[in-house]
Amino acid sequence: MVTLLIDDKKIDVKEGTNLLRACLENDIYIPNLCYIKGMQNPPASCRLCFVEIEGEDHPIASCTVRVRDDMLVHTDTPRVRRLQKTALQLLLSVHDVDCKNCPANRKCGLQDMARFLKTALKSNRFDLFLKKNQVDQSHPFLDYYPNRCVLCGRCVYVCRDQQKLTELTFAQRGFNTVIGFFGNSQTIPPSCDRCRACAEVCPVAALLPKREI
Amino acid sequence: MKDLGMNLALSAEEKSLLELITPELVKIGKDRSKLIPILQLIQEKLAYLPGEAIHMVADHLSISPSEVYGVATFYNQFRFNPPGRNPVKVCLGTACHVKGGDIILENFERKLDIKEGQTTPDREFSIERVACVGCCALAPVTVVGQTVHGHMQPSKVEGLVLRARIEREKQQREKQKNESSE
Structure with missing residues (x-):
């Protein structure tokens, strides 16, 4: 101790x-x-x-x-709070703030953070940089919303270290980085459909199961 | 998601090339640090990484295909679409950018109905963006196959595509003629 x-x-x-x-x-x-x-x-x-x-x-x-x-x-x-506010603004600069239409509204990691740091949900001095693609529906069991995703990597972590599935990964790089996967309904195991650990840990509802169990 | 050209089936030649790689993989070993050298080897032989290759590498190294995919998409050197018979390289270097290279790129994309980095289903054309081809005085520049086309204009895009298609047709007709005369 x-x-x-x-x-x-x-x-x-x-x-x-x-x-x-x-x-x-x-x-x-x-x-x-x-x-x-x-x-x-x-x-x-x-x-x-x-x-x-x-x-x-x-x-x-x-x-x-x-x-x-x-x-x-x-x-x-003050130094800590300044860094944290900047970090939040950077996250918001690639985040489509559309809380009204977002399923994570009121249980969103970013909202919690802004409330705690007493700042607005705005990227302020940083330009907003959104991806063209609003939703990626190519995964057989999941829908992915790149403009909600803050690339925290929690989904990749639970998929790899807790579920031992490794179906999710970071793909591409820089501003184009997204959560990706490889395969189709034939190659992705059906256990992926039952698991949903990734969608559960997502703080911003960027990964949603295609259908409710 | 990056388009993986999954709509393009492997040609018979590519299939046999891929099969030839299997014994080489055994030689390279199963250590996951060999992932990038293996991907490079495959791209060297096939000129791109087809989906089948991703699965093959994943099986060989006992890692998930998603992991291979994540690594391969990170590096610009790997491509997932076969180069077309007429690879179109649109220059977007500083001079070409200033002279509207992005408009030329958009014109090609619209004319061929594919995006940058993709290949037409008949494998006739592929579009790439390049940083500089070294003849900035001719900006905006596009390289089709081995030929450099300077002072590009939207109207020229149409002409280039049409010319390549006509030439291809001519070749095929001659081939048929030769075959029938034999």
């Missing part, structure tokens, strides 16, 4: 836990989008879970650090 001080709150956690998990389990909320409980190597792709650790020059994504004894952590500093 190690003891650390987070925002003047003393907590004891098991050695080797990652800092984000330690905070979340002790009721200290840190914004996060791509992290799933139990992840061994979080991708740190959402860039939201920044904290300041004393002794470090810059804020660090908390999901990438392991707890140390006598660590001094601050989760609510």
Whole structure:
């Protein structure tokens, strides 16, 4: 066990836990989008879970650090909040904000984040960059909405590490990156239709099952 | 999703080429770090990566086809459509871009009813965008096959496509004639 001080709150956690998990389990909320409980190597792709650790020059994504004894952590500093707001705006710059018509409305990761950071759901200084294709229906069991997707990678993670299916992957790159797959109704196993883990972990309803069970 | 040319069936020649690759895969081994060299090898032989090849590589390395697909789409060097008999390369380098190269690209796309990176179903044409072909004074430039066409205009696009189609027809007629006279 190690003891650390987070925002003047003393907590004891098991050695080797990652800092984000330690905070979340002790009721200290840190914004996060791509992290799933139990992840061994979080991708740190959402860039939201920044904290300041004393002794470090810059804020660090908390999901990438392991707890140390006598660590001094601050989760609510101006530098941290600035980075988090920027990260959210960057995510929103490739996100089609159309909450009224979105099934994730009121249970959306981005809405939660904006509420917590007290910012609007706007990309502000960043240009909006949307893909032409509104929906990709080529998967036999799933519909994919590229303009909702924030590429957090949770679906890819659950498909690979929890379901051992590896049907989903990141395809292409840069601004064109999408969640993709390869195959058709003949080659994709029917277990994929029953699983739906990917759609369940999606924070923004970018992956939806074609039919309800 | 990137169009994978799945509508284009493998030709008999490509099938036999793909079969010839199987023994080479055994030589390369099953380590997943060999994924990119294998994809490069296949593209070297077939000039593109057909869907069948993706499945073949996935089976060989015991990884899912989606993983192979993810890697292959990441790199620009891999293509998923066979090059057409008349590969159309539209230059979108700085000079051509300024001179409206994107309009020429759009014209080809509309005329041939395919998008950039795709191949017509008869495999006659494929469209690609290139960064610079080195003759900016002729901008906007398009290279069809081995021939460079400078000062492109929308009206020229129509002519080029038509000419290539007529020539193809002529060739086929002569071939038929030769066959019937033999």
